[in-house]
Amino acid sequence: MPIRKETDLDYPKFAVVGHPNKGKSSIVSSLALDDSVQISDTPGTTTVKRSFPLTVDGKIIYELFDTPGFQRARQVLAWLEQHDVSADKKHEVVNAFIHTFKEDPKFNDEIELLEPIMDGAGIIYVVDASKPYGEEYEAEMEILRWTGQPSMALINHIDEDDYTLEWKRALGHYFKIVRTYNPMEISLAQHISILESMAQLKEEWTALVKLSIGFFEHYHDEMLHRSAAVVANAVYKALSTVETLTFSTQNASDNEKKKLEERYKNSLRSIENQTQKRIEKIWKHEHLEKDKNPLYFEDMDLFSEESASVFGLTRKELLVTGVTSGALTGAGIDLFLAGHTFFIGGAIGAIAGGVGAYFAFNELSEIKVFGKTLGSKYLEIGPMENRNFPYIFLGRMLYHTSKIANRSHAKRGLAVFEMEKGFKERWLDDTLRKELEKYHKIFRSGKALDAKTLASYEDLIYKVLQKLL
Numbered sequence: 265m266p267i268r269k270e271t272d273l274d275y276p277k278f279a280v281v282g283h284p285n286k287g288k289s290s291i292v293s294s295l296a297l298d299d300s301v302q303i304s305d306t307p308g309t310t311t312v313k314r315s316f317p318l319t320v321d322g323k324i325i326y327e328l329f330d331t332p333g334f335q336r337a338r339q340v341l342a343w344l345e346q347h348d349v350s351a352d353k354k355h356e357v358v359n360a361f362i363h364t365f366k367e368d369p370k371f372n373d374e375i376e377l378l379e380p381i382m383d384g385a386g387i388i389y390v391v392d393a394s395k396p397y398g399e400e401y402e403a404e405m406e407i408l409r410w411t412g413q414p415s416m417a418l419i420n421h422i423d424e425d426d427y428t429l430e431w432k433r434a435l436g437h438y439f440k441i442v443r444t445y446n447p448m449e450i451s452l453a454q455h456i457s458i459l460e461s462m463a464q465l466k467e468e469w470t471a472l473v474k475l476s477i478g479f480f481e482h483y484h485d486e487m488l489h490r491s492a493a494v495v496a497n498a499v500y501k502a503l504s505t506v507e508t509l510t511f512s513t514q515n516a517s518d519n520e521k522k523k524l525e526e527r528y529k530n531s532l533r534s535i536e537n538q539t540q541k542r543i544e545k546i547w548k549h550e551h552l553e554k555d556k557n558p559l560y561f562e563d564m565d566l567f568s569e570e571s572a573s574v575f576g577l578t579r580k581e582l583l584v585t586g587v588t589s590g591a592l593t594g595a596g597i598d599l600f601l602a603g604h605t606f607f608i609g610g611a612i613g614a615i616a617g618g619v620g621a622y623f624a625f626n627e628l629s630e631i632k633v634f635g636k637t638l639g640s641k642y643l644e645i646g647p648m649e650n651r652n653f654p655y656i657f658l659g660r661m662l663y664h665t666s667k668i669a670n671r672s673h674a675k676r677g678l679a680v681f682e683m684e685k686g687f688k689e690r691w692l693d694d695t696l697r698k699e700l701e702k703y704h705k706i707f708r709s710g711k712a713l714d715a716k717t718l719a720s721y722e723d724l725i726y727k728v729l730q731k732l733l
């Protein structure tokens with residue numbers, strides 16, 4: 265991790281400014297990874313500046329200011345222009361303006377947005393290029409020029425129409441750096457590239473911002489590692505889970521067997537749910553508004569055929585992976601039988617639709633009966649015997665993690681992740697399958713696990729996530 269020395273001056277600060285309703289708050293939200301920024305359709309929602317530092321382990325990497333939009337730019341500019349001073353004195357006039365009108369509610373919004381800039385923040389001027397350019401923006405850009413602070417412009421597109429060309433021409437007169445940026449879709453590469461532009465704004469800032477980029481990259485990598493650990497642990501836990509149910513009658517009834525199986529399924533569902541929550545927390549999305557159904561892959565339950573067909577291995581893949589070799593008993597056999605029943609039973613829809621899954625969760629693991637000769641008898645299920653389950657479970661978690669990690673904090677409302685075709689092919693190939701299978705075999709053996717094995721499985725998952733994100 266890069267080290268910011270005690271003697272280093274400060275961390276970089278940027279004020280995000282512009283006309284009302286252009287996506288300023290959305291941009292702050294996406295760059296500060298903070299979904300508590302107020303975003304609204306109603307212009308003028310933000311009336312005071314608010315600071316959003318990106319903090320890692322108690323240290324600030326950089327700080328962004330969300331500000332109200334310009335309300336009376338022409339009047340402010342007229343006041344500034346009454347003072348005929350040389351360029352090196354213009355910032356003093358801006359300070360004088362703030363001082364003079366500090367108590368005047370008329371210029372509240374302008375003062376709120378100018379204050380962080382005059383305190384040393386760099387300027388990020390936001391425009392919406394789905395609306396035509398107009399002269400009214402010139403007063404805003406002129407005022408920003410008076411502050412003398414380094415500045416860049418970000419072109420956002422809120423709607424479909426596109427006036428980028430005219431905006432670029434106009435912005436080029438006022439800003440050294442003009443970039444397009446979509447706060448709703450932000451990848452690591454885009455994030456870093458915006459920070460790199462910020463580093464170019466002023467020579468004295470370059471080293472400082474570059475250091476922040478180093479911190480940010482390290483932080484992102486850390487989140488990947490933590491996600492991999494959470495996912496790896498969940499797979500191990502799910503495969504090794506054992507559930508029991510005591511019964512007192514002579515023989516366990518089918519109902520009792522069903523009850524145990526349902527309990528087992530619920531334990532696995534709950535592991536998935538807990539894992540999702542942990543992943544969301546790692547990526548600072550713990551307030552994510554989700555569907556009432558926590559397993560929200562379009563209502564695709566963990567044990568549904570649909571889920572098996574999207575995330576699970578096909579018959580051929582199972583054979584190639586070698587998971588079907590060796591002596592198979594109980595639920596292991598079910599794996600073959602189910603394949604046939606699936607065909608014979610006529611799951612025409614699935615087959616006609618070209619869905620590759622050939623087996624459903626008829627049986628996850630054999631139910632064993634214990635204590636026949638003793639007072640207390642119990643049924644036991646687990647560890648997982650079903651060979652396809654690990655891939656379905658892992659696939660679902662990787663899918664969820666990739667969606668969460670790439671979700672902009674500017675996005676509001678219900679998180680519904682649409683299923684992508686071919687997700688499995690994006691992360692899983694023959695080689696990796698064989699590699700994973702070695703671990704899955706150990707996990708479902710029911711034997712105690714040594715930390716080294718889990719750590720190397722974690723590492724495997726980390727590499728998959730790296731490739732996916």
Ligand SMILES: Nc1nc2c(ncn2[C@@H]2O[C@H](COP(=O)(O)OP(=O)(O)O)[C@@H](O)[C@H]2O)c(=O)[nH]1
Nearest residue numbers: 284285286287288289290303304305421422447
């Ligand atoms: N589709 C879309 N909507 C956006 C984008 N940026 C902002 N919005 C929406 O535009 C509205 C105003 O955004 P906000 O960030 O509050 O703008 P501000 O007033 O400049 O802070 C909100 O409803 C946002 O969800 C964008 O890039 N795409």
Ligand SMILES: [Mg+2]
Nearest residue numbers: 288289302310
């Ligand atoms: Mg706002």
